[in-house]
Amino acid sequence: MVDMSSDEVQAIARLYEAHAAAIHAYALRRSDRDSADEVTARVFLVAWRRRASIPADALPWLYGVARKVLSEERRGASRRGALSRRLGGTPAGAAEQLPEIADTALTAALAQLSSLDREALLLRYWEELSPEQVALALGCSKATLAVRLHRARARLRRALAAKPETEHACAAGAKS
Amino acid sequence: MRSLDREIAARLRQAKPQVEATPPPFATVATLIQRSESGPPRAIRGSRRQRFGVLLALGALTLAGSGWGASQLLSGAPVSPTFAWVKAKPTVALGVPLPSSLKVLGLRAADPAGGPPWGMRIIRTSRGQACIQAGRVVDGRVGALGTGYAFHADGRFHPFAPGVGVGLECSQVDAGGNLYHARGAITASADGLSLAENTFERVHCDLPDQHNWGVRCPTSQLRLLAFGALGPDATRLSVSFQGRSFDVRPYGPEGAYLLAFPAPKGTNVGPYFGAQAPHRPTLTVHFRDGSSCLVPEANDTDECKPEGIDFSNGPKLTAAELATPVHVSYTKRLAGGEPPLTTDGQHSVVVDPTTKPGPVLIVTFRARVGTPAPLSAYAAEIHRPVIAGCFGGSRLLSQEPTHTIASGQRVRIVIPLQATCHGRYAGRVLYFAIDRSLQPGSEERLLGGISRRMLGLPHNRGRDEQELTVGRFAIDLPVDHR
Numbered sequence: 183m184v185d186m187s188s189d190e191v192q193a194i195a196r197l198y199e200a201h202a203a204a205i206h207a208y209a210l211r212r213s214d215r216d217s218a219d220e221v222t223a224r225v226f227l228v229a230w231r232r233r234a235s236i237p238a239d240a241l242p243w244l245y246g247v248a249r250k251v252l253s254e255e256r257r258g259a260s261r262r263g264a265l266s267r268r269l270g271g272t273p274a275g276a277a278e279q280l281p282e283i284a285d286t287a288l289t290a291a292l293a294q295l296s297s298l299d300r301e302a303l304l305l306r307y308w309e310e311l312s313p314e315q316v317a318l319a320l321g322c323s324k325a326t327l328a329v330r331l332h333r334a335r336a337r338l339r340r341a342l343a344a345k346p347e348t349e350h351a352c353a354a355g356a357k358s
Numbered sequence: 359m360r361s362l363d364r365e366i367a368a369r370l371r372q373a374k375p376q377v378e379a380t381p382p383p384f385a386t387v388a389t390l391i392q393r394s395e396s397g398p399p400r401a402i403r404g405s406r407r408q409r410f411g412v413l414l415a416l417g418a419l420t421l422a423g424s425g426w427g428a429s430q431l432l433s434g435a436p437v438s439p440t441f442a443w444v445k446a447k448p449t450v451a452l453g454v455p456l457p458s459s460l461k462v463l464g465l466r467a468a469d470p471a472g473g474p475p476w477g478m479r480i481i482r483t484s485r486g487q488a489c490i491q492a493g494r495v496v497d498g499r500v501g502a503l504g505t506g507y508a509f510h511a512d513g514r515f516h517p518f519a520p521g522v523g524v525g526l527e528c529s530q531v532d533a534g535g536n537l538y539h540a541r542g543a544i545t546a547s548a549d550g551l552s553l554a555e556n557t558f559e560r561v562h563c564d565l566p567d568q569h570n571w572g573v574r575c576p577t578s579q580l581r582l583l584a585f586g587a588l589g590p591d592a593t594r595l596s597v598s599f600q601g602r603s604f605d606v607r608p609y610g611p612e613g614a615y616l617l618a619f620p621a622p623k624g625t626n627v628g629p630y631f632g633a634q635a636p637h638r639p640t641l642t643v644h645f646r647d648g649s650s651c652l653v654p655e656a657n658d659t660d661e662c663k664p665e666g667i668d669f670s671n672g673p674k675l676t677a678a679e680l681a682t683p684v685h686v687s688y689t690k691r692l693a694g695g696e697p698p699l700t701t702d703g704q705h706s707v708v709v710d711p712t713t714k715p716g717p718v719l720i721v722t723f724r725a726r727v728g729t730p731a732p733l734s735a736y737a738a739e740i741h742r743p744v745i746a747g748c749f750g751g752s753r754l755l756s757q758e759p760t761h762t763i764a765s766g767q768r769v770r771i772v773i774p775l776q777a778t779c780h781g782r783y784a785g786r787v788l789y790f791a792i793d794r795s796l797q798p799g800s801e802e803r804l805l806g807g808i809s810r811r812m813l814g815l816p817h818n819r820g821r822d823e824q825e826l827t828v829g830r831f832a833i834d835l836p837v838d839h840r
Contacts, residue, residue, distance in 0.1 A: 184391055184392055186388055186392075191388070191391065194387070194391070195384050195388075198381075198384045198387060199384070202381035202384075203379045203381055204379070205381070206379040206380070206381035207377050207379035210375075210377040210378075210379060211374075211375045211377055219381070219382045219386075222381045222382060223382055223386045223387050223390060224390075226384075226387045227387060227390045227391060230387070230390075230391045285369065285372070285373040288369060288370070288373050303370060304370070306367075307367055307370035307371050307374065308370070308371075308374045308375075332363075335362075335363050335366045335367070338366055338370075339362060339365075339366055
């Protein structure tokens with residue numbers, strides 16, 4: 183039985199108080215509310231288990247854990263989805279779920295990036311992490327991250343330029 | 359370049375979804391922490407009265423024997439089919455389970471920890487599938503036990519309703535009604551409840567009211583189960599596991615087998631909850647004619663041709679036998695239809711279903727060949743015109759569920775376009791068919807084959823798969839609809 187008043191638990195509680203909202207928002211931007219609740223709780227369970235190795239700047243590390251937990255969650259959902267597709271008869275082949283945003287042309291362009299490139303951009307510009315923090319979250323060096331971010335922006339720009347209007351853009355402006 | 363980078367950054371920032379983050383209370387995490395530190399599962403929770411009932415039940419479960427009945431274990435609420443099966447239709451996909459066909463086999467396997475034995479049942483569906491369901495057996499009914507983490511550890515037996523688990527372990531029966539559905543061992547929770555759902559979904563242990571938190575079960579709460587049907591001509595199943603080898607005689611006309619092992623150390627610790635065990639039994643089936651083959655693992659494509667089962671899906675068809683005029687019409691505003699798969703050859707997008715009326719193409723034709731089972735299906739493929747600033751020549755691929763279609767029946771495929779650009783939309787209707795397979799879930803091969811073909815992915819069509827053009831169509835859309 184864990185003593186919930188122990189310093190270790192209280193430290194995790196303080197970590198939770200400081201960062202749970204950010205992790206929950208991160209998960210919410212990438213999944214539904216139920217999954218976001220679950221992912222948030224599991225991230226801090228991992229934090230508890232690895233409490234001895236949490237870095238001083240914990241937030242990027244927590245984002246890194248959240249990314250993995252979310253990925254695990256998606257794999258589970260994908261397997262469940264495989265069943266529902268089988269039952270519903272829809273062909274398999276669904277891609278990774280992308281965040282829902284109003285700029286559908288941007289969604290389509292983001293879809294063309296690698297998962298890591300996309301994550302680097304979104305951590306930088308949505309979660310507003312510094313490049314150093316993004317590097318920590320993704321487990322790469324600062325220099326590698328700088329190159330990755332630069333290339334990711336270039337790829338995104340090319341993807342947007344290649345398809346100035348996509349089906350989604352059309353649909354977004356539908357008069358119906 | 360920097361200004362371009364700033365533009366991209368600004369666009370990304372502007373697109374950031376605004377969400378209302380309300381994380382669950384820390385008490386949720388505290389509960390998980392307590393749970394993770396407390397080791398083995400706590401079967402005893404809740405009120406003293408509940409605890410007493412559970413203690414009685416646990417005591418009862420330690421008794422060995424096969425005559426488990428109501429006198430020893432009270433029945434609890436039955437386990438209902440999953441939502442997917444509530445929505446199932448008799449003529450779509452696998453069809454619906456036929457309760458009158460439900461057959462509980464007399465085959466039993468003792469549980470390594472004692473208590474009610476394991477058993478299995480077979481149920482047919484309206485589209486010719488036969489589905490095998492295993493679980494704990496009490497009073498001749500297959501179900502799950504309220505022990506460990508299941509059913510708040512109420513100590514009761516919870517029978518599976520007829521449709522429970524259907525869709526998980528199904529194969530198409532042959533013309534003689536014979537089933538061949540052989541699977542290697544899977545990980546299951548000792549209570550049997552994981553077998554009521556997708557086996558990847560619940561081989562984890564949850565606190566009451568916390569479904570799918572992903573807490574891994576202790577090994578003692580897990581079993582390795584192997585079950586299946588080997589057809590009428592199987593004579594024995596050779597089992598090799600952890601240094602032991604023995605033979606099992608297939609049971610009844612189905613040639614059924616059912617084996618229950620303690621889960622080895624390291625089970626259920628893979629990247630997926632409920633992942634396969636690191637060490638599993640090797641199963642070899644022997645047939646009357648002296649041939650033998652390995653029972654395939656979950657993703658193994660190794661196949662053998664056992665006696666007693668007709669794997670053919672009938673004579674191979676020709677395009678001439680299927681050819682029929684195909685008509686297409688455009689409607690500016692219509693609701694419904696399965697959203698198509700959109701692909702440009704490299705990237706694919708499945709558009710979310712929408713109930714909003716929008717532009718659609720309606721493809722119609724009279725099918726010369728029926729699709730009575732999920733072994734064949736029709737699909738439509740549309741090439742969209744290359745219009746500057748519009749679609750860029752992508753393809754739309756219908757995603758209709760597989761339907762029962764009678765020979766001569768008029769078929770209508772509605773394809774929502776989401777938006778249109780003017781120009782010529784050309785396409786064709788395709789017919790896909792596969793033979794039965796030793797692989798469970800052969801209908802997935804059909805749908806997977808259609809997907810791969812349509813996505814332009816490498817597709818090594820085997821001799822047991824057919825893909826034929828039924829007819830072509832084209833339509834000129836004069837206006838944009840954006």
